[in-house]
Amino acid sequence: MSTSDILVLAEIQRGTLADITSELLAAARGLVSPSGGEVVAAVLAANGGAFVPALGAADRILLIDHPALANYSPEPYLAALGEVVGARAPRAVLIGATSMGWDLAPLLAARLDAPLALGCKEIAFEDSALRVTSSFCGGKMLAELRIDRTPAVLMVLPGAYRPGETPGKAQVESWKLSASLEPAAIRFDEFQLPEAGDVDITQQDILVAVGRGIQQKENVELAEQLAQVLGGAVCASRPVVDQGWLPPTRQVGKSGMTVKPKLYLALGISGAPEHQEGMKNSELIIAVNTDARAPIFDIAHYGAQVDALELLPALVEAVQARKG
Amino acid sequence: MIATQGRQGLELLEELSRTGDGKSPLGCMQCGLCAASCPLGDVMEFPPRKLILEAMSRGLDRVLASPSLWMCVGCYTCSLRCPRDIELTDRLWPALRDRAMQQGFQPPAELQETFQNVLKYGNVLGKSPRQRLDWAKDLDVRVLDLSKEPRPVEVLWLVGCYPSYYPRNQVVTRAFARILTELGISWGVLGPKEKAIGECDRMFGEEGLFETLVEENRKILAQQQFERIVTLDPHAFRALQNFYPRYGVWYPVEHYTMFLANRLEKLRPLVVRPVEATVTYHDNCCAGRRAGCFEPPRALLQLIPGVKLVEMDRNRENALCCGGGGGGMWLDAHIVAQGGRRLSDLRILQAAQTGADILAVSCPYELSRFEDAAKVAGLEGRLKVRDIIELLAESMDLGERSEP
Amino acid sequence: MNIAVILRQVPDLIEPLEVDASGAALDLSAATFVVNETDDHALEQALLLKESGRGTVTVVALDFGEVDNTLYTAAAKGADRIVKVAWEQTQAPSPHAAAAPLAEALRTLAPDLVLVGVQAHDELDGVLAPLLATRLGLPYVGVIRGVKAAADGRTVVVCKEFPGAVMARLTVRLPAVLGILGADQPPRYVPVSRIRAAMKSTRFEEVSHAAGLGPSGIAVTRMAPPPAGARAEMLTGSEAEVAQRITELLAEKGLLK
Numbered sequence: 001m002s003t004s005d006i007l008v009l010a011e012i013q014r015g016t017l018a019d020i021t022s023e024l025l026a027a028a029r030g031l032v033s034p035s036g037g038e039v040v041a042a043v044l045a046a047n048g049g050a051f052v053p054a055l056g057a058a059d060r061i062l063l064i065d066h067p068a069l070a071n072y073s074p075e076p077y078l079a080a081l082g083e084v085v086g087a088r089a090p091r092a093v094l095i096g097a098t099s100m101g102w103d104l105a106p107l108l109a110a111r112l113d114a115p116l117a118l119g120c121k122e123i124a125f126e127d128s129a130l131r132v133t134s135s136f137c138g139g140k141m142l143a144e145l146r147i148d149r150t151p152a153v154l155m156v157l158p159g160a161y162r163p164g165e166t167p168g169k170a171q172v173e174s175w176k177l178s179a180s181l182e183p184a185a186i187r188f189d190e191f192q193l194p195e196a197g198d199v200d201i202t203q204q205d206i207l208v209a210v211g212r213g214i215q216q217k218e219n220v221e222l223a224e225q226l227a228q229v230l231g232g233a234v235c236a237s238r239p240v241v242d243q244g245w246l247p248p249t250r251q252v253g254k255s256g257m258t259v260k261p262k263l264y265l266a267l268g269i270s271g272a273p274e275h276q277e278g279m280k281n282s283e284l285i286i287a288v289n290t291d292a293r294a295p296i297f298d299i300a301h302y303g304a305q306v307d308a309l310e311l312l313p314a315l316v317e318a319v320q321a322r323k324g
Numbered sequence: 325m326i327a328t329q330g331r332q333g334l335e336l337l338e339e340l341s342r343t344g345d346g347k348s349p350l351g352c353m354q355c356g357l358c359a360a361s362c363p364l365g366d367v368m369e370f371p372p373r374k375l376i377l378e379a380m381s382r383g384l385d386r387v388l389a390s391p392s393l394w395m396c397v398g399c400y401t402c403s404l405r406c407p408r409d410i411e412l413t414d415r416l417w418p419a420l421r422d423r424a425m426q427q428g429f430q431p432p433a434e435l436q437e438t439f440q441n442v443l444k445y446g447n448v449l450g451k452s453p454r455q456r457l458d459w460a461k462d463l464d465v466r467v468l469d470l471s472k473e474p475r476p477v478e479v480l481w482l483v484g485c486y487p488s489y490y491p492r493n494q495v496v497t498r499a500f501a502r503i504l505t506e507l508g509i510s511w512g513v514l515g516p517k518e519k520a521i522g523e524c525d526r527m528f529g530e531e532g533l534f535e536t537l538v539e540e541n542r543k544i545l546a547q548q549q550f551e552r553i554v555t556l557d558p559h560a561f562r563a564l565q566n567f568y569p570r571y572g573v574w575y576p577v578e579h580y581t582m583f584l585a586n587r588l589e590k591l592r593p594l595v596v597r598p599v600e601a602t603v604t605y606h607d608n609c610c611a612g613r614r615a616g617c618f619e620p621p622r623a624l625l626q627l628i629p630g631v632k633l634v635e636m637d638r639n640r641e642n643a644l645c646c647g648g649g650g651g652g653m654w655l656d657a658h659i660v661a662q663g664g665r666r667l668s669d670l671r672i673l674q675a676a677q678t679g680a681d682i683l684a685v686s687c688p689y690e691l692s693r694f695e696d697a698a699k700v701a702g703l704e705g706r707l708k709v710r711d712i713i714e715l716l717a718e719s720m721d722l723g724e725r726s727e728p
Numbered sequence: 729m730n731i732a733v734i735l736r737q738v739p740d741l742i743e744p745l746e747v748d749a750s751g752a753a754l755d756l757s758a759a760t761f762v763v764n765e766t767d768d769h770a771l772e773q774a775l776l777l778k779e780s781g782r783g784t785v786t787v788v789a790l791d792f793g794e795v796d797n798t799l800y801t802a803a804a805k806g807a808d809r810i811v812k813v814a815w816e817q818t819q820a821p822s823p824h825a826a827a828a829p830l831a832e833a834l835r836t837l838a839p840d841l842v843l844v845g846v847q848a849h850d851e852l853d854g855v856l857a858p859l860l861a862t863r864l865g866l867p868y869v870g871v872i873r874g875v876k877a878a879a880d881g882r883t884v885v886v887c888k889e890f891p892g893a894v895m896a897r898l899t900v901r902l903p904a905v906l907g908i909l910g911a912d913q914p915p916r917y918v919p920v921s922r923i924r925a926a927m928k929s930t931r932f933e934e935v936s937h938a939a940g941l942g943p944s945g946i947a948v949t950r951m952a953p954p955p956a957g958a959r960a961e962m963l964t965g966s967e968a969e970v971a972q973r974i975t976e977l978l979a980e981k982g983l984l985k
Binding site: 074102106109118137147189193194265286287288297299304310 | 849853891944971984
């Protein structure tokens with residue numbers, strides 16, 4: 001490995017390779033192509049061999065196997081990743097802006113005293129410097145960054161890159177860890193899965209999504225009416241779930257569900273990146289928000305700058321009338 | 325015989341008797357007129373009568389913890405009918421709510437947000453103060469922003485939060501601006517400096533927030549020179565007339581119906597275009613029942629050629645509240661959860677029963693509440709909701725198209 | 729258990745953000761500042777832990793923005809001590825610059841648990857919570873929704889949020905730093921009268937520590953709001969008209985079955 005290699009942290013969630021991994025590999029591919037160097041995927045697991053077939057988009061796969069890496073917890077993961085990065089000195093480390101990434105990227109950067117960029121949407125080389133476009137302030141501001149120091153740790157926004165083509169077979173290398181991964185102050189106990197029985201919004205064709213703009217818990221009922229008439233279900237952005245107006249199983253976004261329905265009707269949702277992440281691949285997105293600058297309009301196919309609360313009953317009526 | 329646990333409740337009631345100009349709650353004779361009159365009395369765990377009984381005999385614990393504490397919409401019916409003149413709405417409920425919050429009981433979440441909005445942005449909707457004059461963009465009459473160009477005016481028009489920001493209400497706001505101008509009155513607004521008056525916050529027991537607003541408004545008003553304050557909001561009118569003076573902030577203030585009705589003869593030659601409709605008027609609680617302003621709105625309506633005025637069975641001091649006051653705009657979910665109904669849903673049926681084409685209102689909350697209620701009741705298209713200002717403007721050829 | 733909470737000021741996003749004359753930094757001259765949302769959740773979590781009989785709460789904040797309001801509110805909510813750390817510069821504290829003085833203040837306090845919001849929306853080149861943890865040599869885990877103290881007062885059990893409403897339960901040995909996403913309940917409301925009372929009775933402990941050293945290694949070359957670009961086709965008219973249009977759209981796409 002040389003300093004023009006790009007290291008990607010492969011993210012494994014409960015036994016499956018997360019989608020973000022192929023997006024990161026595509027980002028890495030875009031960086032090494034002009035400059036030379038390898039796309040290296042680092043797999044931290046108890047038995048990472050199982051994921052090799054899915055990582056063909058990398059040039060090299062580093063399998064870092066250890067029982068302490070069976071389930072994510074920050075200290076062993078940081079120790080392992082830190083060791084690899086320290087030894088192999090990549091030009092940049094790409095980590096997804098995920099629950100795991102929000103721990104590891106800044107911890108790694110702090111440990112290495114390396115530059116850290118958040119919210120990365122676009123990454124490129126300009127001469128020997130990294131050029132990054134980052135989104136912050138809830139998606140309302142973009143910053144262009146230049147990073148000269150090596151290595152750089154970049155937290156990439158899910159959905160910023162599309163998975164690329166799989167070029168072929170990657171070289172597989174087993175990594176022998178010298179760092180001790182135990183003992184640790186933080187111990188993984190177990191996963192807590194959501195209660196079964198509620199609607200699975202990821203299986204719905206039609207979703208009526210409500211955000212802060214619905215203002216009151218009672219207005220969720222209006223949304224339920226519309227969902228019923230359309231034959232779909234109600235889902236929500238995080239603030240609505242935080243308030244307890246809908247259960248977490250209805251939450252769409254980075255820390256909720258990812259949905260790809262035929263229709264996503266976003267009512268009173270501003271569309272911050274964390275929410276967009278969970279629904280931007282919906283086939284038809286119609287957004288309603290009184291704020292013309294709401295980021296949701298950047299990804300919606302159709303929009304209306306009207307009051308969602310006023311629109312709801314009118315829409316229920318119009319749909320009912322049309323269906324006859 | 326008053327049990328020892330009742331001490332805390334008794335102390336509160338005594339305190340209320342000392343500080344107020346209302347009659348003491350200790351004089352309550354448990355007649356139950358209040359509970360019987362309260363539109364939500366049948367679903368309250370502690371309607372007023374029971375509230376006082378509990379406070380006197382057992383203490384405040386159950387009262388403060390009860391969800392019914394947050395169900396009063398400030399309609400004043402109980403206070404009006406109480407044979408002992410106890411200030412139930414203005415004193416007892418706010419004091420109990422304040423006490424509950426001091427002890428850490430959380431008000432309904434929607435309400436918390438409005439308090440925070442008022443504290444941070446000076447309006448209940450959580451909108452930027454800088455956008456407070458957006459309603460006046462591209463308006464065909466001149467709007468004098470006294471915060472930028474202070475000068476003496478006859479009327480300082482306190483526009484209000486909903487009338488400033490809420491699209492449906494902005495139609496009414498613009499119409500009023502035109503009417504004032506047409507009447508040749510010198511008027512101005514406070515623009516981005518205008519803050520909520522805080523009546524709802526006070527009703528809801530946020531005494532601290534109310535006092536903060538009084539202080540801020542004291543300073544803002546002291547910087548201006550005017551003869552009177554006119555407001556579209558009966559709640560603001562009430563607070564400026566009755567509560568602000570207790571803090572030494574006193575200005576002549578009128579609700580717009582009073583102001584215009586005092587200029588009836590100036591209006592008459594201008595109100596010429598017929599509006600052929602049967603109209604029924606809903607008396608609001610703050611200017612109506614509480615302040616006795618029943619005839620001015622009717623006089624204004626009767627000025628309009630073609631208008632045929634009909635009355636609902638419950639009218640004037642017996643009108644049924646729309647449920648929006650006292651924080652009620654944000655309480656519907658809570659009230660419904662306790663087994664109650666949106667009062668506007670009931671009232672709209674009473675309006676429909678008159679056979680009227682138009683339900684006329686004069687309070688900013690009522691527009692959206694009654695339009696929603698009309699949709700829920702399937703009356704859309706049959707019964708329109710209009711502020712009196714809109715009808716006047718239409719008849720003066722100063723209107724703009726609002727929703728059908 | 730001694731719990732320290734960091735409260736930050738961030739620009740209020742209710743107004744559109746402006747970029748200054750250099751074109752590479754936010755113009756905060758006209759911005760209003762509010763408490764960072766996840767820090768508010770961190771405070772709530774700390775208060776909940778205190779109320780379950782598990783400790784004292786010390787709030788630590790840099791003297792910037794409208795911090796006094798935030799601190800009085802925290803005192804009114806039940807924080808036991810308020811430490812205000814001097815900030816001499818006019819620029820808003822970036823995570824790197826803030827980490828050194830805050831870490832020093834925390835070192836002096838030697839808390840068992842440090843709760844910080846997992847992120848702030850104006851963070852671009854650093855995340856404060858893990859930076860503090862690294863400086864203090866303490867373990868860190870973030871994206872936490874819910875913290876419970878164990879009976880021995882030496883560990884806490886936390887829920888780390890993952891996609892799909894999945895939570896990972898982790899046991900953390902103290903002392904530690906946690907990056908809070910949400911508390912077990914939303915931040916409590918405290919009446920204004922209590923805040924006003926706190927203004928009269930609360931004394932801040934004012935301390936001063938050296939500012940952060942070393943650049944972040946990131947140069948911002950340009951800042952701008954996202955371009956309008958490919959945006960939605962906007963439907964105009966009243967709510968009733970928009971409702972009609974949407975219905976027609978859905979019918980056209982065969983979605984009204």
